[in-house]
Amino acid sequence: MGTWKLFYDGGCNLCHASQLRAEQWAIRANQPLIVDVLLSDEGIAKGYGEAMVLEADGQILTAADAWMKLMTIAPWYFRWFSIFGRFKLTMSVAKWGYGIVAKYRLRWFGTRECQIPTVKPKV
Numbered sequence: 095m096g097t098w099k100l101f102y103d104g105g106c107n108l109c110h111a112s113q114l115r116a117e118q119w120a121i122r123a124n125q126p127l128i129v130d131v132l133l134s135d136e137g138i139a140k141g142y143g144e145a146m147v148l149e150a151d152g153q154i155l156t157a158a159d160a161w162m163k164l165m166t167i168a169p170w171y172f173r174w175f176s177i178f179g180r181f182k183l184t185m186s187v188a189k190w191g192y193g194i195v196a197k198y199r200l201r202w203f204g205t206r207e208c209q210i211p212t213v214k215p216k217v
Contacts, residue, residue: 097126098150100160101142104131108195108203109146116164123167145196158185158192 100116103109113129120127132142140147148160155163162179165172178184195202 096151097128098148099128099130100149100164101130101132101134101137101147103144103146104133105205106199106203107205108199112146119164119167119169122169125167157196158188161192162188 098120100113102113117127117129119125130136132138132144132147137147145157146160148155148163150163153163159179162176162185165176165179167173168175178188
């Protein structure tokens with residue numbers, strides 16, 4: 095089993111929670127997993143965009159394809175979702191659904207950016 099590398103949007107609450115879940119699944123499945131943010135030097139150098147990227151088994155998988163691969167190491171009650179990755183129709187639906195969530199994820203789940211209050215100058 096080769097080491098997988100997951101790149102995710104570190105500023106998104108949903109992405110952060112998903113990354114933590116993927117790390118737990120990897121530990122349980124004895125799948126070596128390295129995690130980094132998309133805006134890391136390596137992610138930028140590789141030209142990764144805004145969608146999650148998983149480098150696994152010699153492949154570079156993005157978005158819904160990456161999630162389907164992660165489902166192969168999920169607990170048994172989620173693992174069956176990986177079967178959908180084998181069929182064109184269900185993958186089309188998964189990609190459509192991923193696109194909707196990706197588009198609205200910051201609005202629906204918020205960001206992890208620290209909101210530092212600005213200091214008003216004293217007059």
